Amino acid sequence: MQNILEIKDLNVGFTISSQLYQVVYDINLSLKKGEVLGIVGESGCGKSVTSMSIINLLPPNGKIISGEILYNGKNLLSCDKKEIQSIRGNKIALIPQDPLTSLNPLYTIGNQIIEVIQLHQKKNKKEAEEIAVEMLEKVQIPDAASRLKDYPHQFSGGMRQRVLIAMALCCNPDILIADEPTTALDVTVQAQIMKLIKDILKKENKSMILITHDLGVIAELADQVAVLYSGKVAEQAQVKDLFNNPMHPYTKGLLNSIPTTKTEKLEPIEGQPPDIFDDIQGCNFNPRCKFVMDKCKTIDPPIKDINGHAVKCHLY
Ligand code: SF4
Numbered sequence: 501m502q503n504i505l506e507i508k509d510l511n512v513g514f515t516i517s518s519q520l521y522q523v524v525y526d527i528n529l530s531l532k533k534g535e536v537l538g539i540v541g542e543s544g545c546g547k548s549v550t551s552m553s554i555i556n557l558l559p560p561n562g563k564i565i566s567g568e569i570l571y572n573g574k575n576l577l578s579c580d581k582k583e584i585q586s587i588r589g590n591k592i593a594l595i596p597q598d599p600l601t602s603l604n605p606l607y608t609i610g611n612q613i614i615e616v617i618q619l620h621q622k623k624n625k626k627e628a629e630e631i632a633v634e635m636l637e638k639v640q641i642p643d644a645a646s647r648l649k650d651y652p653h654q655f656s657g658g659m660r661q662r663v664l665i666a667m668a669l670c671c672n673p674d675i676l677i678a679d680e681p682t683t684a685l686d687v688t689v690q691a692q693i694m695k696l697i698k699d700i701l702k703k704e705n706k707s708m709i710l711i712t713h714d715l716g717v718i719a720e721l722a723d724q725v726a727v728l729y730s731g732k733v734a735e736q737a738q739v740k741d742l743f744n745n746p747m748h749p750y751t752k753g754l755l756n757s758i759p760t761t762k763t764e765k766l767e768p769i770e771g772q773p774p775d776i777f778d779d780i781q782g783c784n785f786n787p788r789c790k791f792v793m794d795k796c797k798t799i800d801p802p803i804k805d806i807n808g809h810a811v812k813c814h815l816y
Contacts, residue, residue: 503570504674504707505531505554505592510567512549512558514776520563521776524549524731527567531675534705538722538739540712540754542773546731547711551677554709555588571675590620593673597680599660603652609636609663610648613670620671635666639696658689665697676701676708682717694720715758719743727751730774730784737809747811749789783814791815 512524524546531537539547552558554569554576569576571592576584588594596602604612613632617623623631629648636644639662652660661681668676681697682690698721701708710722718725718739726736727748735748746752753769771788774780780787786796796814803812 501532501534503530504533504572505709506568506570507550507554508568508570510550510553510569511565512546512553512567513563513565514559515561515563516776520565522565522731523776524553527728527733529726529733529736531707531709533674533707534701535724536701536708536710536722538710538712538718538725539728540715540718540725541728542713544730544773544775545728547728548679549731550728551679551709551711554677555592555594556584557588557594586620589616589673590671591673592675592677593668593671595664595668595676595678595681598684599657599664600652600684602664603660605652608649608651609655613648613663613667616667617670631670632666635670636663638669638700639663639666641666656689657685658692661685661689661693662696665693665700669700674707676706677711678708679711680713681710683712683714690717697721715754727754730780732784733803733810733812734785735809735811736803741809745809747806747809747816748785748813749791749815750785753788783812 507527507529510524510527511522513520513522527550529537539550541547549558553564556576564577567577571587576587579587610629610632613635614625614628617628617631632648633644636647641647641659641662655663678697682693685693694717710717712718722739724738725742727734727750729750735742735751742751746755756767757769759766769788774784782798783796783801786792789796793814801812801814803810804816806816
């Protein structure tokens with residue numbers, strides 16, 4: 501199957517006090533039609549920076565140093581502002597993390613959805629309203645037509661997240677980027693939202709990039725997964741492969757730190773991820789790795805493909 505999105509050798513940095521600090525290094529990822537690519541890692545690992553680079557939504561001090569992001573073969577990084585605006589929302593849409601801060605408390609839900617539709621499509625108010633109702637029904641909001649008149653505070657957290665999913669879907673995008681879509685929700689509501697996303701993706705054959713720190717969400721929704729550590733891909737594989745046969749010490753650490761019914765004792769990964777100012781020589785995981793060898797402190801390992809399972813570690 502053809503790739504709908506390809507990220508090639510992406511390098512991104514931030515300018516702080518006139519100096520450029522690199523935060524994402526040589527990322528290579530691809531997404532096929534109808535597939536979910538999970539990007540997992542701790543806070544600050546570069547997963548959100550990578551996804552925001554795709555739709556050109558880096559903060560003002562963010563800078564794409566080099567690389568290509570190909571959407572159906574077109575390099576998004578060489579698009580002008582107008583072109584990228586028409587792709588963002590229309591072809592590639594974002595489901596943000598926090599439903600409370602992503603919706604404007606002063607406008608009704610209807611106004612906010614209709615505004616998004618009219619921004620991207622030539623629809624009059626009545627036509628846009630009909631689409632808005634259809635989208636709210638799609639995300640299973642009961643009594644959708646009358647709820648258009650409600651304000652965000654009149655919805656529960658789970659319902660607000662459904663509204664954001666409806667907004668992302670209203671221009672029928674090919675790719676959804678979901679940044680921690682269930683993090684702000686209660687556990688029971690999380691399960692409902694994950695089921696909803698799964699059903700919509702399957703029914704509409706959409707592709708998704710799923711950004712999360714939660715391996716449970718990855719196991720539930722993703723087809724393939726990239727584990728990021730400190731701005732670099734540490735491991736990448738089909739989800740089943742990664743869970744059945746984790747190779748990178750960091751991935752093993754992540755899996756050992758989540759409780760299962762068989763867990764006798766949780767084993768957290770010692771230490772903290774490096775920050776943007778740290779200059780680590782060799783493998784970036786070496787200060788926390790239980791298997792560290794001399795060469796890990798001087799030579800950054802290349803990423804190796806072992807039967808479709810990629811790992812960046814001197815042990816392989
Ligand atoms: Fe650990 Fe060395 Fe592998 Fe890095 S390269 S993960 S330090 S064993």
